[in-house]
Structure formats: structure tokens, C-alpha cells
Amino acid sequence: MTTTVEFIEKLRNSGLRPTKQRIKICEVLFNKETTFHFTINDLVKIIEKEANEKISLATVYNTIHAFEKKGYLKEIPIDANQSYFDTNVTDHHHFYDISEKKLIDLDQVDVGPINIKKSVPGKKIKSVEVLVKLDTDNQ
Amino acid sequence: MTTTVEFIEKLRNSGLRPTKQRIKICEVLFNKETTFHFTINDLVKIIEKEANEKISLATVYNTIHAFEKKGYLKEIPIDANQSYFDTNVTDHHHFYDISEKKLIDLDQVDVGPINIKKSVPGKKIKSVEVLVKLDTDNQ
DNA sequence: AATTATATTAAAACCATTCTAAACTGTTGA
DNA sequence: TCAACAGTTTAGAATGGTTTTAATATAATT
Ligand SMILES: [Mn+2]
Ligand SMILES: [Mn+2]
Ligand SMILES: [Zn+2]
Ligand SMILES: [Zn+2]
Numbered sequence: 001m002t003t004t005v006e007f008i009e010k011l012r013n014s015g016l017r018p019t020k021q022r023i024k025i026c027e028v029l030f031n032k033e034t035t036f037h038f039t040i041n042d043l044v045k046i047i048e049k050e051a052n053e054k055i056s057l058a059t060v061y062n063t064i065h066a067f068e069k070k071g072y073l074k075e076i077p078i079d080a081n082q083s084y085f086d087t088n089v090t091d092h093h094h095f096y097d098i099s100e101k102k103l104i105d106l107d108q109v110d111v112g113p114i115n116i117k118k119s120v121p122g123k124k125i126k127s128v129e130v131l132v133k134l135d136t137d138n139q
Numbered sequence: 140m141t142t143t144v145e146f147i148e149k150l151r152n153s154g155l156r157p158t159k160q161r162i163k164i165c166e167v168l169f170n171k172e173t174t175f176h177f178t179i180n181d182l183v184k185i186i187e188k189e190a191n192e193k194i195s196l197a198t199v200y201n202t203i204h205a206f207e208k209k210g211y212l213k214e215i216p217i218d219a220n221q222s223y224f225d226t227n228v229t230d231h232h233h234f235y236d237i238s239e240k241k242l243i244d245l246d247q248v249d250v251g252p253i254n255i256k257k258s259v260p261g262k263k264i265k266s267v268e269v270l271v272k273l274d275t276d277n278q
Numbered sequence: 279a280a281t282t283a284t285a286t287t288a289a290a291a292c293c294a295t296t297c298t299a300a301a302c303t304g305t306t307g308a
Numbered sequence: 309t310c311a312a313c314a315g316t317t318t319a320g321a322a323t324g325g326t327t328t329t330a331a332t333a334t335a336a337t338t
Binding site: 017019021022055056057058059062080081 | 315317319325
């Protein structure tokens with residue numbers, strides 16, 4: 001359980017003004033038992049359900065992008081149709097259930113260390129992410 | 140060097156009629172020294188340059204999707220803005236150069252074997268892909 | 279050659295995302 | 309305290325990659 005005061009601090013520390021809308025988005029994103037994956041559409045629906053208010057799409061996009069830039073959220077590339085975001089910002093990997101269109105976290109320990117034995121001159125590795133696609137198992 | 144006759148066979152074997160447009164797309168995609176990565180926009184530009192003909196966007200999309208379904212092409216999820224395709228359909232991984240927006244192949248041997256130590260009941264692993272994001276190295 | 283199935287095309291529609299510009303709210307310092 | 313400024317929200321328009329449409333054309337089958 002995180003308090004509103006803490007969200008306000010979190011926002012202030014990242015140079016974001018603590019507005020009513022941003023605090024509500026914080027509550028929906030960060031005041032949960034577990035981390036989760038979502039699309040913007042998912043998020044808008046959750047906000048409408050939890051609060052009985054609407055936050056404009058532009059504000060949702062702006063805030064999500066601000067949080068992403070600040071490292072409060074990660075974007076997970078799955079397919080080219082829409083963006084998937086993750087409130088789990090630790091280094092981890094994913095299962096992607098193709099039929100359910102759902103992401104499932106894979107811890108570092110579930111995958112084991114990955115040692116990239118190749119490098120590109122003048123470039124450094126920023127992230128290493130494994131995506132494991134899952135299909136229905138028909139024996 | 141692959142001949143037109145071979146492309147026609149390839150298309151026929153996959154239940155696709157060998158039309159002038161599909162053969163041209165085959166030439167652009169598969170009659171190359173090396174495999175490569177492309178967006179639909181890239182492809183349209185290459186076609187316009189190599190052939191002096193235009194193939195409608197709808198046909199390009201339809202054909203690329205047919206090839207993808209047949210396993211002649213792979214789609215690589217990078218970001219949610221547009222689709223990236225790959226003429227290298229072997230199991231392999233990628234560097235993604237963020238500033239250049241370019242994909243670079245990583246062979247299995249460059250990454251090493253990946254053993255997923257977790258499973259989801261009723262689901263089987265369809266693919267395991269590693270995406271290594273690269274940043275400019277400012278010392 | 280006639281018939282049927284499939285493909286191509288230009289244009290419209292779709293839809294996630296971004297932009298716009300006017301109204302609003304938070305912050306600051308006189 | 310409050311005016312002035314900076315930052316934010318909003319509805320709606322615009323954008324741009326992708327898909328759909330439906331008319332026309334081409335390929336395959338008879
Ligand atoms: Mn983003
Ligand atoms: Mn596709
Ligand atoms: Zn995750
Ligand atoms: Zn590749």
C-alpha cells in the first residue's frame with residue numbers, strides 16, 4: 001500500500017507536477033499487489049472502472065511516456081500493432097502467449113545468464129531481452 | 140542466383156499463383172547475396188528502384204503476409220511503430236541499434252544455448268528470441 | 279473459348295498514436 | 309495574497325502504418 005503522499009513525492013522527484021490525473025494513474029499502476037502488463041487501452045478501461053472518472057487519452061499517453069522516460073515503466077516489444085507496457089522495471093524476460101495475447105514474466109533465474117559473444121564497434125549493450133513465444137500444446 | 144522458374148516453383152509449392160508482382164517481390168527479397176531486414180516502406184522503395192514499376196501497397200502487404208505465413212519471411216518485433224521483416228528465416232537473434240534503427244543478426248553461436256527453466260501448463264515453446272539493444276558508447 | 283477462382287489496384291476505412299490550441303491548474307515571487 | 313507564468317488537461321483533428329473494399333484484371337481449369 002502506497003500513499004498518495006508517496007506518489008506526489010515520486011512525481012515531484014521526477015520533475016512531474018502532481019496533478020489529480022497523474023496521481024490517479026499512479027494509483028492504478030503502482031498501488032497493486034503485483035506488477036502487470038498492459039496496453040493503453042487496458043489502462044484507460046481500468047481507470048474508468050476504478051475511478052469513476054475519465055482521463056483524456058492524450059493525458060494517458062503523455063503520462064505513460066513520461067513514466068517510461070523516467071524508468072517507472074518499460075515498453076515491451078511484442079508485435080507492431082500496439083504498445084505493451086510493464087510495471088515491472090527490473091531486468092527480466094517474457095513468455096508471450098500467442099492465443100491469449102498475454103505476457104508472463106520470466107525471471108533472470110528462469111532463463112539463466114546470457115553472454116553475448118559478439119560486439120559492435122562504438123556501441124554498448126543497453127539491454128538483453130528474451131521473448132519466448134508460447135503456442136497451445138496439442139500433444 | 141535464383142531463376143524466375145525457381146521462384147515460380149516456390150510460389151506454386153506454397154499455393155500462391157505466380158503473378159508478375161509476386162515474382163518481382165521474390166526477386167527483391169530472395170535473389171540477394173545476403174539476407175536482410177526491412178520495413179514495408181523500405182521494400183516498396185527497393186521495388187520502385189530495381190524494377191521501374193510500382194506494385195500497389197495492398198499487394199505488397201498481401202504478399203509479405205502470405206510469405207510470412209508460409210515461413211519465407213519472419214516478422215521481428217522491435218517497437219510498436221511499424222513492422223520489421225527478415226529474409227533470414229533460420230533461428231537467430233538480433234542486435235537492435237537504437238540510433239540507426241537497424242537490426243543486425245546474432246547467430247545462435249553468438250548467444251549460446253538458452254534453456255528456459257519454466258513452463259506453462261498446456262503451452263509449448265514456439266520460439267525463443269533474444270533482442271539486444273545497442274546504444275552509442277560514449278566511453 | 280468460356281468459366282471460375284484468385285490477384286491487383288486505387289481509394290477508402292481503420293485505428294493506435296500524436297499533435298493542436300484553447301481552457302485550466304499549479305507554482306512562484308512580489 | 310495574488311498576479312503572472314509555466315506546465316497540464318482536454319476534445320478533437322491530424323498522422324501514418326495497415327487493412328479493407330469492390331471494381332477490374334489475370335491465371336487456372338474445363
Ligand atoms: Mn514509447
Ligand atoms: Mn503479420
Ligand atoms: Zn514483465
Ligand atoms: Zn535477422
